[in-house]
Structures are given as C-alpha cells and as structure tokens.
Amino acid sequence: MKKFLLVFLILIGFSYGQVVVGEWDKPVTPVMADYLKRVVNKAQQENAKVIILQLDTPGGLGSAMRDVIKTMINSPIPVVVYVYPPGAQAASAGAIITISADIAAMAPSTNIGSASPVNMTGKDIDETMKEKVINDMLAFVRAIAKEKGRNVKVIEKMITEAKNLSAEEALKLKVIDVIATDLNDLMKKINGKKVKKAGSTKTIKLSQNEKIVYVKQSFKEILLSILTNPVVAYLLLMIGFYGIFFELYNPGSVIPGVVGAISILLALYALNTISVNWLGVLLIILGILFFVLEIITPTFGALAVSGVIALIFGSIILISPDSPYGDIPVKVILPVALFSAAFFLTIAYFGIKAQIRKPVTGKEGMIGKIGVAETDIDPKGKVFVEGEIWDAYSEVPIKKGEEVKILSVEGLRLKVTRAHRKH
Secondary structure, three states: OHHHHHHHHHHHHHHOOOEEEEEEOOOEOHHHHHHHHHHHHHHHHOOOOEEEEEEOEOOEOHHHHHHHHHHHHHOOOOEEEEEOOOOOEEEOHHHHHHHOOOEEEEOOOOEEEOOOOOOOOOOOOOHHHHHHHHHHHHHHHHHHHHHHOOOHHHHHHHHHOOOEEEHHHHHHOOOOOEEOOOHHHHHHHHOOOEEEEOOEEEEOOOOOOOOEEEEOOOHHHHHHHHHOOHHHHHHHHHHHHHHHHHHHHOOOOOHHHHHHHHHHHHHHHHHHHHOOOHHHHHHHHHHHHHHHHHHHOOOOOHHHHHHHHHHHHHHHHHOOOOOOOOOOOHHHHHHHHHHHHHHHHHHHHHHHHHHHOOOOOHHHHHOOOEEEEOOOEOOEEEEEEOOEEEEEEEOOOEOOOOEEEEEEEEOOEEEEEEOOOOO
C-alpha cells in the first residue's frame, strides 16, 4: 500500500508543469500587471520551478510597471524575464522590468534601455518635475539593481541619458545575466543558477524534458489590450459622440444611444490608460460642438469648417508620436474628420428641408385632401378620406357620393366643402 502511494505521489509530481511561460508583446499597462499575477498564480498551482516571461514592449505606464515588479519580487517562484524573439525590445518601463527579474535574459538581436521618463503627451517633462521623477526612479532602480547584482551606473544612464544596449552589450556590462537563442537554450543556461527569494537562496534545477505550460492571455486581457490601441480608442470616442448625438436628435431610438454610451465609456477607459493629451480631447469635443451648432443655426458651412479644423488639430495632438502605445495616423484622422463633417451637414440639410416642406402627415397633412361623402352632409354627415371614415360638417349642402375637400381638422371632425376639380 505504501509503495502504491509513493508511486501515485511521484506520478502526480511529474504531472505538474515545471516551467510556466507567459508572453507579453504589448505596452506595459494595468492589463499586463493583471496578466502576470495570473501567470504567477498558475505557476504556484502547477508547483513550477521557474516562471519565464517572454517580453517585447516599447514601455508604458510607470504605475503599471511598479505593479509588475512588485508581483515578480513577491513571487515565491523565481521569475526570468526573457526579451524575445530576435528583434524584440525592452524599452522604457520594459527595461526596468527586465533588470528587476531574478534572472534577466535576452535573445540575440534584441535591445534594452531608453528608460527616460516622459510626460503624458510623450514630451519631455518640465525641469522641476523631471528632476523629481528621475530622482524617484533612480532610487527605485538602484535598490533593485544592487539586490540583483547588476551594473548600477549603466542602468542609471538608461534613465538619465536614455542609454540603449544590444544584448551583447547588456551582458558584457552586467545589466543582464544570459543571452539565449530560444526557450530551450534559455532553460539550459539558467539550470543551476542561484537566485535570492524572500531572504533565502534558491537553485533552479531543470531537467532536459521539463514540462512547459504556456499561460495564454484571456479574452478579457486581449480585449482590454485592443482597447489601448490609440486608433481603436479614437474611433470608439467618435462612435460614442455619433451615437449620443443621434439618440438626442431622435429620442427613443435606444440602440444608437446604448452603442454611443458604451463606446464613450470604453474610450474613456482606453484614453485614461494611454494617458492622452486632454487638450486634444477638448478640441475634438469643440469640433463636435461646432457641427451641432451648424445643425441648430445653419451658417452655410462656416461652423462645419471650424469643426473640421478643431477635430483635425485635436486628433493630431491627442497622442504623441513618441508614445509607447503608438499614435493615430493622419490617414485615419482625415477620413474621420471629413466623415464627421458630411454626417452633420447631411443632418443639417435634411433638417432644413423638413422645416420648409409642406406637412404630409398628421392633422396638417389632411388639409386640402380630397374625399367622398359617405352620407348627405347638411350640415353634418360622414366622409371617406385616405381609407378612413370621418365625421364631417359643411356650410354648404353636399350630396352622398360627391367629392369633398377638407378645409380644417377640429379634433376628430373635419370641416369640408364641395370639391371643384379642374377638368
């Protein structure tokens, strides 16, 4: 019985995934922080020996970066950050995440660095604020670099001078620990390495046939990552404005209002994550306001042109070209601006046309219609008009079967007279 239990326990042990691998190839956002927490939890469930995070990022939010690093430091399982595949980068926040790992690794033809802090528009911060941010970042990085035994001076230059290093340079200057061509090569090279975790030293022991468990991004994580694409966030913002406006213009439509409200909320989440220039958002709103005013008080295109200009300028400065999230291409901005102008001008055109058009429905639409007397009308009777029978009265006698013309509608009764058709 004891032998059976021993064999059973051994089989369970072999069934665990010994290496858990996560993959992140997007900017550093709160979504990445949540994803890494899930990877660490999975590794604990699998009783893994090591966690490997394959990283390719242009950088991102400082707050999200700190959350990622906090998760790595507090993980009971050693974390390896591997800048991969060849051609990948660990820039800005990604560089600091890499050097904060228990083992920092890079593939050939990758680079690391350029960690100078920038403001929410991607531009340099003003000198006073920049000094505070840099000093805070330097203190944070120094502590981590010293603990991990990395080259503090070179890492400091990544922040103060935006220094960038190739994989070979990073290894030579002791910024990273390993250069590996692929995952198998990495596992061979980290085997036997010692790392400090929670005040104690752990040795990574891997066999040649370790089971690898990949943690894929969930649908929620993929969706939230898509939302942080500047083009997607921008289009959602515009769709939100169109939907809300259409609902206000045609109360009771419901669907445009619902779609607009959801789009606005998703856009605000994305724009807040991306850290946009809110002056750009205000200019876009001003552009939409000009379009609405064009509808309310037609100026034969003057306000519409102003709206196009405000919308284009707002869209251009909304996100900096230096943003790690990318920017909004002009080939997207111009069609959106022109479509917006066409959309609101079309509504204005039909609104003006509707105001000057003669009513064809309702009570006003009945006036002038021709019907037939269902009974004698003297002075009261009934008439047949537009497929319905109405009570009617006339100041002149009308015989049954004669054609009548409607003069006015008074409640549910028509005032008519004898029709005189031209022949």
